[in-house]
Amino acid sequence: MTQKLKISSAELVAQARAKIEEIDAKDAIALVEDPQVQFVDLRDVRERKHSGYIPGSFHCPRGMTEFWVDPESPYFKEIFGQDKKFVFHCAAGWRSALTVATLKSMGFEAAHITDGFADWVKQGGPVEKDD
Numbered sequence: 001m002t003q004k005l006k007i008s009s010a011e012l013v014a015q016a017r018a019k020i021e022e023i024d025a026k027d028a029i030a031l032v033e034d035p036q037v038q039f040v041d042l043r044d045v046r047e048r049k050h051s052g053y054i055p056g057s058f059h060c061p062r063g064m065t066e067f068w069v070d071p072e073s074p075y076f077k078e079i080f081g082q083d084k085k086f087v088f089h090c091a092a093g094w095r096s097a098l099t100v101a102t103l104k105s106m107g108f109e110a111a112h113i114t115d116g117f118a119d120w121v122k123q124g125g126p127v128e129k130d131d
């Protein structure tokens with residue numbers, strides 16, 4: 001039997017989006033060479049390999065994010081200790097909205113690309129691909 005949810009995934013994303021900083025792809029593209037900005041890619045490795053990625057983006061599997069940004073966690077990654085603006089993205093902006101809202105509740109400030117990598121590509125953003 002299908003369980004009756006208290007809240008849909010779409011509502012969860014909408015609630016998250018209302019709480020966080022969103023950057024549309026066009027504005028994000030303008031930041032790609034800014035050394036003070038670190039793009040963080042939450043997509044899985046297969047998506048990155050298949051569709052390419054934002055040059056200089058750091059790959060962070062969504063499942064590890066809370067642990068990787070937390071200096072008290074054994075999984076902390078130094079990259080998140082830098083004094084930079086962090087801009088997270090996924091494919092279409094849903095996973096990154098949820099992630100950035102969760103990070104905000106932890107006290108870690110970040111933004112996300114509103115409509116994700118799909119819009120980045122549509123707006124002509126640079127894409128790197130490994131062979």
Ligand SMILES: O=S(=O)([O-])[S-]
Binds near residue numbers: 090091096116
């Ligand atoms: O990447 S996603 O927004 O499709 S969940």
